[in-house]
Amino acid sequence: MKFTRDTQRGDWLRHRVGDWAHVGGVAGTGFEAYARILHPANAWRFGPEIDEWGSPRMTEDGRWGWARIAERNGRVMHPLVQWRRLTDDETSLSFNDGWEVSQGDEGRLDPRLLAALTAHLSAATTTPDEVTVGVWNGWGELHDGGSSAYIAFGTDEAEAKRERARLEAEARASVAPEVREAVRRGPWLEWPGREFLLFDTSLAELSDPGWMRGAGLGATNDDDGVTPQLLWPADQSWVVASEIDWDSTIVAGSRGLVDAVLADPTFEAFEVDEHSDLSWEGDTVNPAGTHN
Secondary structure, three states: OEEEOOHHHHHHHHOOOOOOOEHHHHHOOOOOEEEEEEOOEEEEEEEEEEOOOOOEEEEEEEEEOHHHHHHHOOOOOOOOOOHHHHOOOOOEEEOOOOEEEEOOOOOOOOHHHHHHHHHHHHHOOOOOOOEEEEEEOOOHHHOOOOOOOOOOOOOOHHHHHHHHHHHHHHHHHOEOHHHHHHHHHOOOEEEOOEEEEEEEEOHHHHOOHHHHHHOOEOEOOOOEOOOOOEEEEOOOOOEEEOOOOOOEEEEEEOHHHHHHHHHOOOOOEEEEOOOOEOOHHHOOOOOOOOOO
């Protein structure tokens, strides 16, 4: 992953921006087909045991697909489904058997899912070694001070101060100097309501979920750093877009690419089009405030 000042390479896509809050507004218009990949929800369950702080001890955790939550909560899965409609306008939901779920990552496709996606992306481009990454310049991890918080239990003030200083130093070192400078001054790829830093990479690099550890994008022992909001190859055959306020990722490209993504059980995906509304109001199948 290498920072580039060549923002003009994104002009072709910027000139194809569609309507705000719609698929074409984040991935560009004019592609043959589009797929929407839902980001898995976080799930956990507490048992009867109590930990040293007097709180219930977590006994199970994992990642759930949205369909599992929809079935449990009497909702309907469809291409424009919205998390808030599945959970009665809540970011998290509790079930009677002790399981709890919370909204999946916004603006971030899990690196393991991105790694799996690279196999399909590679088959749909002639330039797998020439790929551009766009990263939103507003992520806290990329700014001075980062976005992490440190909470100390059972430690004296001096020890807490040393640990805080260690974490802050690690956070500063995790962002490449040229990235930190570009966050403040650019150059950026200008997008409606967004500004992106651009980087050179390859699909081979992204096929390893551990790529973030050496990318200079905020990865530490306590923070995974940031992931791409935009991704496209030099031949402009497809785009992968993870809008920072969405808990889903768009794959735009050929009919064959989208069909491959939809057929892969690794992903919970639906076909959409460039005009699809992915705002909360776009889910008209599961109306707001519905309780069963």
